[in-house]
Amino acid sequence: MANKDPLMITDKDEMRKWSRSMRAQGKTIGLVPTMGYLHEGHLSLIQESHKQTHLTVVSIYINPGQFSPTEDLSTYPSDLLGDIQKLKSVPGGVDVVFNPKNLYDYGNNDNGCGVGLDQEGGKVVSCVETGGMGHETWVRVERLEKDLCGKSRPVFFRGVATIVTKLFNIVEPDVAVFGKKDYQQWRIIKRMVRDLDFGIKVIGTELARDDDGLAKSSRNARLSPDDRQKALSISKSLFKAKFAAENGQNDCQELRNAVIQAIHEAGGKIDYAEIVDQESLEKLGEINRPAVFCVAAWFGNVRLIDNIEINVQCASSF
Secondary structure, eight states, rough: OOOOOOOOOHHHHHHHHHHHHHHHHOOOOOEEEEEEOOOOHHHHHHHHHHHSSSSSEEHHHHOOOOOTTTTTTTTOOOOHHHHHHHHSTTOOSSSSOOSSTTOOOSSSOOOOOOOOTTTTTOOOOOOOTTTTTOOOOOOOOOOTSSSSSHHHHHTHHHHHHHHHHHHHHHHOOOOEEEEEEEEEHHHHHHHHHHHOOOEEEEEEOOBBBOSSOOBOOGGGGSSHHHHHHHHHHHHHHHHHHHHHHHOOOHHHHHHHHHHHHHHTTTTTTEEEEEETTTTTTOSBBOOOSOOEEEEEEEEETTTEEEEEOOOOOOOOOO
C-alpha cells in the first residue's frame, strides 16, 4: 500500500518556513540530498533517516554547479513523477520533496551553460558561472577535493560542497544522510560540517549494489546491455582485491595493477584506481590502516565510480 503523497515544495523560503515550524514543535528533520532518478540506494538513505529523525525531506535537484560545460548536465537522467512514486513506496514515506527550479537564480533568468574561464587563466568553470547568474561564492574543502574524482573533475566538489551548504541553510536539518558510493563526497561533506561548525549530524550508509554486484547509480540507465556486463569487472576486481588484502596481500601497487588489468581487459578505460586512507584520502603504499579502494572507469560514454572498504588487522610491533 502506497504512503500518502509528500508535500511538494519548490520555493526555498517556503521550505525554510516549513522546517522552522516543525522544529518549533519539537520535531527533528532528516535531509536526503539527491539529484533525482532515484534507485534503491537512495531509498535506503530514506530508511536511515527514518531511524534518526521524526521527519524526512528529500531534495531533488540537478546541480549545475558541479558540472563543467563539457560534462553531462544536459543528458543527466530525470523522472520526477517516477521518483515520487518510488518515494511513496518506502515504508513510512517522506514528508517533503524539495524540488526547486534553480537555486542559483538571483533574478536573472539566463540559465544557459556555455564555455567560460576562471580567474586563474583558462580552466573550465561550472555551468552556473557561464549563464550570467552572478553566483560567485563557493565552498571548498581544499585538500580532500584534490585527488580521485577531483583530479579529472576540477569543479565537481566545489559545486557539491556549495550546493550542500545551500541545502543545509534552506532546509536546516538535524541529520543529513549520504551514500558511501560517493565516498570522497561523503568525506568532504563530513569535513565541511566539522570545519564550519554546522549543527548537523552527517551519516554515511553502505554502498548499495544490484544483484550482479554493480554499484547502483542513476548513470547505469545509460549503459548499453553489453557495456553493463563489461562494467561488472569493476566490482568483481574490487572484491578480489579486498579478499587478497584481508589474506595478507598489502602491497597497494600490486592490488591496483590487478584491478586496472581486469577493467582494461573488459574494455573499460580507467580514470583512476587508488587505495587511500579512509579518512584523510591520502594514497597508501601498503595497507597498514583502514583503507578504501576507489575506482572510476568509463564504459562506453558512461563514467562509473565504485569503492570498497578494506579493514585489516595489523600486527603490533614491539
